Amino acid sequence: MKIQGGCRCGAVSYxxxxxxxxxxxxxxxxxxxxxxxxxxxxxxxxxxxxFTLEGPIEAYSVDSGHHRACAVCHTRIYNTTPAAPGMWVLRAGTLVQRAHLNPVAHIWVRHKQPWLALPSEAPTWDENPTPEAFAAALAPASAAQVAP
Ligand SMILES: [Zn+2]
Ligand SMILES: [Zn+2]
Structure with a gap:
């Protein structure tokens, strides 16, 4: 898939x-x-x-995560986290091709809103999965890029 997208107002693209x-x-x-x-x-x-970002970026930190957002409309684009070293956690809804996304895993489903029905084939975890289990679930999509 083409990694291309941007914020709500259009000032930031990647x-x-x-x-x-x-x-x-x-x-x-x-x-x-x-x-x-x-x-x-x-x-x-x-x-x-x-990917590379273009446009006015605002950087900030919450807990141990570092975030990048559009400085104009404050749409969060991605963050880093100690839970996924070497990875960027992109807000998938900022992708141009977001209509074609199919989540391969669901985490923290103990707080899932009750009206939402998940597909039976997608792996779910009540809270955070172990890094090994999560990497295995995501592997078909990311070709082992999240493996340690
Ligand atoms: Zn913006
Ligand atoms: Zn969360």
Whole structure:
């Protein structure tokens, strides 16, 4: 898939620097619900440096995560986290091709909103999976890029 996208207002855009297939997953935790203002967050894991950003960027940190957002409309584009060293966690909804995304895993489903029915074939975890289990679930999409 083409790694290309941008923020809500159009001031910030990004495009791939190399071929990469994003590993897309949904996080239903309460932080992601509050942060997205929605029912869950859709994340795409990509190797660090998989794309370059253009436009006015605002950088900030929350807990141990470092975030990049559009300085005009404050759409969060990606973050780094100690939980996924060497990876960028892209907000998948900023991708141009977001209509074709299919999350391959769902985490923190203990906080999943009750009206939301998940596909039976997608692996789910009540909270965070172990890094090994998560890498295995995401491997078909990311071709082992998240393996240690
Ligand atoms: Zn913007
Ligand atoms: Zn979350």
């Amino acid at each position: 495009h791939a620097t190399r071929d990469a297939e994003p590993a897309v997953y949904a996080c239903h935790c309460l932080y992601c619900q509050a942060w997205s203002g929605s029912s869950f967050a859709l994340h795409a894991l990509l190797p660090e440096g998989a």
